[in-house]
Amino acid sequence: MEIFLQQIINGLVQGSVYALVALGYTMVYGILGLINFAHGEVVMIGAMLALSSLTALLGWGVTPLLALPLSISLAMLGCMVLGYSIERIAYRPLRHAPRLAPLITAIGVSIVLQNLAMMIWGRSYHSFPQLIANNPHNIGGAIINNIQIIIFVLALAFMAGLMVVVNRTRLGRAMRAVAENQHAAQLMGVDINRVISITFMIGSALAAIAGVMVSANYGLAHYYMGFILGLKAFTAAVLGGIGNLRGAMLGGLLLGLIESLGAGYIGDLTGGFFGSNYQDVFAFFVLIAVLVLRPSGLLGERLAERA
Amino acid sequence: MKPDRKFVMLIAALVIALFFLPFVTDALLGRGWVRILDFAMLYIMLALGLNIVVGYAGLLDLGYIAFFAVGAYCYALTDSPHLAQAFPMLFPVGVHLPFWIVLPMAALVAGGFGVLLGAPTLRLRGDYLAIVTLGFGEIIRIFLNNLNAPVNLTNGPQGISFIDPISVLCVSLNKTQTFFGIAFPSVHLYFYLFLAFTALVIFVSQRLEKSRIGRAWMAIREDEVAASAMGINTRNLKLLAFAMGAMFGGASGALFAGFQGFVSPESFSLMESIMVLCMVVLGGMGNIAGVILGGVLLALLPEVLRNIVVPLQQALFGRTLVDPESLRMLLFGSALIVMMLYRPAGLLPSRLRRREFGGDDAAAEESVYDATH
Amino acid sequence: MPHTEDALLLASHIGKQFGGLSALDDVSLHIRRGEIYGLIGPNGAGKTTLFNVITGLYQPSAGGFQFNGMHYESGKPHLLAQAGIARTFQNIRLFANLTALENVMIGRHVRTRAGVFGALLRDRGTRKEEHAITVRARELLRYVGIEKPAQTLAKHLSYGEQRRLEIARALATEPLLLALDEPAAGMNASETENLKTLLKTIRTSGVTVLLIEHDVKLIMGLCDRVAVLDYGKKIAEGAPEEVRKDPAVIAAYLGGGGD
Numbered sequence: 001m002e003i004f005l006q007q008i009i010n011g012l013v014q015g016s017v018y019a020l021v022a023l024g025y026t027m028v029y030g031i032l033g034l035i036n037f038a039h040g041e042v043v044m045i046g047a048m049l050a051l052s053s054l055t056a057l058l059g060w061g062v063t064p065l066l067a068l069p070l071s072i073s074l075a076m077l078g079c080m081v082l083g084y085s086i087e088r089i090a091y092r093p094l095r096h097a098p099r100l101a102p103l104i105t106a107i108g109v110s111i112v113l114q115n116l117a118m119m120i121w122g123r124s125y126h127s128f129p130q131l132i133a134n135n136p137h138n139i140g141g142a143i144i145n146n147i148q149i150i151i152f153v154l155a156l157a158f159m160a161g162l163m164v165v166v167n168r169t170r171l172g173r174a175m176r177a178v179a180e181n182q183h184a185a186q187l188m189g190v191d192i193n194r195v196i197s198i199t200f201m202i203g204s205a206l207a208a209i210a211g212v213m214v215s216a217n218y219g220l221a222h223y224y225m226g227f228i229l230g231l232k233a234f235t236a237a238v239l240g241g242i243g244n245l246r247g248a249m250l251g252g253l254l255l256g257l258i259e260s261l262g263a264g265y266i267g268d269l270t271g272g273f274f275g276s277n278y279q280d281v282f283a284f285f286v287l288i289a290v291l292v293l294r295p296s297g298l299l300g301e302r303l304a305e306r307a
Numbered sequence: 308m309k310p311d312r313k314f315v316m317l318i319a320a321l322v323i324a325l326f327f328l329p330f331v332t333d334a335l336l337g338r339g340w341v342r343i344l345d346f347a348m349l350y351i352m353l354a355l356g357l358n359i360v361v362g363y364a365g366l367l368d369l370g371y372i373a374f375f376a377v378g379a380y381c382y383a384l385t386d387s388p389h390l391a392q393a394f395p396m397l398f399p400v401g402v403h404l405p406f407w408i409v410l411p412m413a414a415l416v417a418g419g420f421g422v423l424l425g426a427p428t429l430r431l432r433g434d435y436l437a438i439v440t441l442g443f444g445e446i447i448r449i450f451l452n453n454l455n456a457p458v459n460l461t462n463g464p465q466g467i468s469f470i471d472p473i474s475v476l477c478v479s480l481n482k483t484q485t486f487f488g489i490a491f492p493s494v495h496l497y498f499y500l501f502l503a504f505t506a507l508v509i510f511v512s513q514r515l516e517k518s519r520i521g522r523a524w525m526a527i528r529e530d531e532v533a534a535s536a537m538g539i540n541t542r543n544l545k546l547l548a549f550a551m552g553a554m555f556g557g558a559s560g561a562l563f564a565g566f567q568g569f570v571s572p573e574s575f576s577l578m579e580s581i582m583v584l585c586m587v588v589l590g591g592m593g594n595i596a597g598v599i600l601g602g603v604l605l606a607l608l609p610e611v612l613r614n615i616v617v618p619l620q621q622a623l624f625g626r627t628l629v630d631p632e633s634l635r636m637l638l639f640g641s642a643l644i645v646m647m648l649y650r651p652a653g654l655l656p657s658r659l660r661r662r663e664f665g666g667d668d669a670a671a672e673e674s675v676y677d678a679t680h
Numbered sequence: 681m682p683h684t685e686d687a688l689l690l691a692s693h694i695g696k697q698f699g700g701l702s703a704l705d706d707v708s709l710h711i712r713r714g715e716i717y718g719l720i721g722p723n724g725a726g727k728t729t730l731f732n733v734i735t736g737l738y739q740p741s742a743g744g745f746q747f748n749g750m751h752y753e754s755g756k757p758h759l760l761a762q763a764g765i766a767r768t769f770q771n772i773r774l775f776a777n778l779t780a781l782e783n784v785m786i787g788r789h790v791r792t793r794a795g796v797f798g799a800l801l802r803d804r805g806t807r808k809e810e811h812a813i814t815v816r817a818r819e820l821l822r823y824v825g826i827e828k829p830a831q832t833l834a835k836h837l838s839y840g841e842q843r844r845l846e847i848a849r850a851l852a853t854e855p856l857l858l859a860l861d862e863p864a865a866g867m868n869a870s871e872t873e874n875l876k877t878l879l880k881t882i883r884t885s886g887v888t889v890l891l892i893e894h895d896v897k898l899i900m901g902l903c904d905r906v907a908v909l910d911y912g913k914k915i916a917e918g919a920p921e922e923v924r925k926d927p928a929v930i931a932a933y934l935g936g937g938g939d
Contacts (some may be wrong), residue, residue, distance in 0.1 A: 108643030518799030538761030538790025
């Protein structure tokens with residue numbers, strides 16, 4: 001039972017990170033109908049930027065209490081610029097090109113970012129400084145530490161904030177209008193390019209946060225961390241119904257739970273044949289299962305009929 | 308439709324040139340470069356296989372190397388001592404099937420994986436295929452790396468070695484053979500074998516391109532809705548293209564395993580998939596000559612980088628700042644972006660094939676214009 | 681319902697909703713063999729939606745239709761093409777990077793059979809079939825009057841030529857019903873006149889024609905019968921002259937133009 005509870009906690013924490021990244025995929029997909037393959041790399045760049053600025057700030061003697069939010073803000077800012085540039089350079093010129101073209105540039109951007117990161121930060125794992133006292137709390141036999149609590153709460157806060165922006169503000173209304181019908185939105189005086197740029201920037205800022213969370217949680221950052229994380233977050237977005245914000249959040253949390261419960265019990269389920277080193281495989285099978293059983297996802301509408 | 312004289316002469320000249328290519332390379336650059344040529348041939352085969360999927364049917368397969376891996380492991384498992392060591396009770400001496408049986412088997416197994424992956428995905432929008440294949444490319448490596456315990460099927464990260472070399476007509480390609488008084492080293496023999504297979508893949512691609520099936524693929528690539536309105540069963544035809552691509556990948560993998568004598572998961576990384584995709588995009592999607600050009604260029608690129616970039620950096624900065632491997636990937640990534648933005652038809656646009664149809668000079672001119680804009 | 685026994689297409693109580701929006705509401709109509717049937721109505725009346733339902737692109741939310749004696753509720757486009765419905769698109773959808781000839785040859789796909797082995801072996805049967813496809817495609821290009829640019833890429837054809845090519849491609853599938861979505865849109869007067877002649881010829885050859893048109897004049901001079909859609913509902917059906925005088929139709933058109 002303790003194991004079960006422990007895996008639930010781990011799953012929710014990991015899942016809230018997936019949800020943040022999934023939001024980036026789903027927002028861009030909702031508006032442009034494009035899978036932004038490079039999104040996972042934005043997460044990685046966010047983590048790396050935060051790490052570098054944090055190291056520098058601490059080196060200059062800034063107190064950790066100030067250095068941490070400062071470096072996170074820097075990472076967010078950097079990723080917003082990155083997200084804006086990606087859209088501007090690699091996607092916008094191809095908005096009316098055959099569908100294959102932006103997919104290919106997207107994978108190209110992803111490869112470039114990954115290898116640039118490798119050149120800048122090297123191939124090795126970087127340890128993320130532990131700035132928050134890691135007091136473990138005991139809940140019914142399961143352990144949750146401060147970082148996990150902060151991650152979960154912060155993720156929920158950002159998701160709530162996003163929902164407010166999308167549902168309650170002028171900008172959010174413009175975003176929804178563009179997602180619904182670009183042409184009509186344009187006729188109504190919405191500056192489509194601006195809305196799309198802002199969407200990429202918001203998604204990238206969330207990705208930066210998620211990157212910091214992942215590396216703080218595991219205490220590690222690595223140039224390759226964005227790739228698998230991106231795949232999983234995309235799976236989460238599809239699971240919830242791609243294009244649907246609530247779906248991305250639900251899908252993220254669910255995928256986190258599936259993964260951690262699966263990894264916790266796979267040994268028992270398969271009689272010891274598969275171990276927890278197959279944890280990364282779950283997301284993929286979830287993806288295939290969703291595509292077979294309910295391609296529109298849990299909260300999505302039918303996709304097929306948008307001719 | 309009869310091949311005219313000029314064409315026959317051209318083919319004959321090409322055959323002779325290719326026959327001497329390994330000898331000339333050997334004499335001028337050394338035996339290592341013949342080996343590089345062999346690998347270039349394998350890459351061309353892979354790129355042509357992927358071209359059916361991406362270039363003809365317009366489906367983006369980002370995990371193509373996974374099918375290559377499936378084929379390679381098929382051959383490695385059946386024709387190495389590994390099974391005998393891992394399961395002495397089941398296979399006391401291993402399996403050791405002849406190459407000509409394992410090759411189609413590898414193709415079929417890879418094709419089977421293609422169907423398993425494509426069937427659920429291909430009824431949906433094309434983007435899903437890209438991400439599912441991307442995931443598959445990673446998953447296959449996780450399995451290859453971890454299926455050494457509790458049952459040692461793949462030998463994990465160490466990979467499988469001592470794979471039987473390929474023999475053709477009871478002639479092992481693994482040692483120097485003498486025919487008509489000429490000594491053919493092993494790498495030369497493999498070159499001819501791969502050349503033959505490449506020729507076969509080209510033949511198949513060309514026949515498919517100019518057939519009812521090929522036209523249906525291109526219709527799907529151009530406009531899937533219009534294609535289905537014309538009575539084309541888009542799902543089945545996409546599945547066919549995807550599975551055929553996978554089969555070519557699997558067959559190339561078996562050749563790779565036999566040639567190398569050793570396989571391990573690290574040969575099948577995402578970067579390899581990207582490299583093959585790059586070959587197709589760079590040369591010109593859907594255009595056989597372009598894809599071959601892309602394959603040659605990119606297969607030789609790492610060697611060029613190694614021989615130029617490293618000494619150059621040493622001379623300029625006194626040490627290697629950027630290793631050629633990451634520079635290569637950086638170039639691939641940038642090439643994908645730049646090609647799509649500025650030259651989506653590739654270096655050798657396939658519009659040139661219009662000339663074969665004859666007569667329509669205006670159209671040919673127009674398309675050259677089109678390709679440059 | 682009169683004359684339903686000779687109906688080629690019989691649509692009954694078709695409804696289609698997008699989200700909360702009702703694009704089609706209880707639309708029934710029947711098209712007789714050999715006639716030219718017009719579908720008119722103001723912008724957004726649901727004409728194209730109805731079109732997409734009976735060509736299998738959309739699944740109706742309610743109702744179904746019979747084509748050539750077979751019942752369909754949710755057709756797949758390729759099955760309906762096989763059954764004998766061929767269509768063109770309002771905003772031309774040709775295979776842009778293929779030649780005009782290849783476009784029409786693709787139309788033959790559904791009536792030919794060569795598979796992968798045929799392609800690879802290129803046996804006598806396949807060669808014969810391939811030859812027949814080319815011959816028929818060239819015939820059709822001549823039929824619609826664009827035999828000259830056969831080797832031109834579809835995207836390089838003029839607007840009128842592209843419209844004609846779409847018709848040739850549709851005819852290549854040997855349809856019983858040729859469904860045209862605003863074929864005269866963007867054409868000048870002489871091109872429209874040529875189109876009219878072409879459609880009459882096609883009808884004479886025994887193909888039934890379903891025509892969505894904005895240009896009421898074209899419809900009036902050409903169609904045997906017309907139906908009028910407004911806000912997703914059928915408000916009139918009958919001979920062009922009768923429909924023209926129908927008060928509901930006049931109101932719909934005047935109202936539609938008014939706001």
